[in-house]
Amino acid sequence: MPAVSEMQAWVLSGFGDRSQLAYTAWPAPELRPGEALVEVRAAALNFADGLMIAGRYQLRPAPPFVLGAELAGVVVATTPGSTFRAGDRVAAQVWTGAYGQYCAVDEGRLIRLPEGLSFAEGTALPVSYTTAHIALFQEGRLTPGQTVLVHAAAGGVGGAAVQLARAGGARVIATASSDEKLAIAQAHGAEALINYRESGWTDEVRRLCPDGVDLVVDPVGGQTTLDSIGLLGWRGRILLIGFASGAPAQLPANRLLVKAAAAMGGLLGLCQRPSPGDRRTGRAGRARGPRPAPSTHWRPVSRERLLRGA
Secondary structure, three states: OOOOOOOEEEOOOOOOOEEEEEEEEEEEOOOOOOOOEEEEEOOOOEEEHHHHOOOOOOOOOOOOOOOOEEEEEEEEEOOOOOOOOOOOOOEEEOOOOOEEEEEEEEHHHOOOOOOOHHHHHOOOOOHHHHHHHHHHHHOOOOOOOEEEEEEEOOHHHHHHHHHHHOOOOOOEEEEEHHHHHHHHHHHHHOOEEEEEOOHOOOOHHHHHHHOOEEEEEEEEOOOOHHHOOOOEEEEEEEEEEEOOOOHHHHHHHHHOOOOOOOEEEEEHHHHHOHHHHHHOOOOOOEEOOOOOOHHHOOOOOOHHHHHHHH
């Protein structure tokens, strides 16, 4: 393709709120060895992007920069020795840059998209589905027949966890804050549905699983984490994915001790942890497993909706 020197992108000029975000001209990225240039066809809006805008995310690049951590698109240029070719359909997680027309991506982060999977579906794979897979199977050691309690089960990671756990042969108890959200979790395969805004939700989990659950997927934090520890069975595991409630819990080690239980962090970085001076992280792969959330739940984000926070 002809060299591209400039593109349009969502640029964050400073930390604060969405008023710092503008769709504007920005220099197109230059490729470094081991990178591929991707023309972005779809990009996901994640909870972490809001934290990034506010300056509350663990990663704090110096503004201005192109926002966005999850994309899908088409490879348009590569560097010598690449295993990718122009025209390859891919998805990727990046630290920043997904909300531009083009993004330079370490090839180790690229996921080849199979035919039949749209770019909109593919852009949900790198963050939510990879995080859920790591949490369930790598850190949580989930096996068929075990019971998983998934909080915020209609969210990005929660919805992915429901689908993947069911595909892995587990029984899924899903919690969410409304009947509408629980219906989404049910459509993804959850067998039991609980509204955790209602009093007595922990009693309902105990009724469904008297011996305790084997695994908890917790993107919420705070009191939800503390309540969930009490629902673990013998050698149960709670996976701490995030703190959507706004506050991490102070974990009661004694309650973990008496059940020989464990609390662990489920982080995408476990498979893409960068080494100092090494920009080639992770491993190129091909998407497998259940299709991401049904297309009826996709919400296109216009410029006006993004700026007003809808």
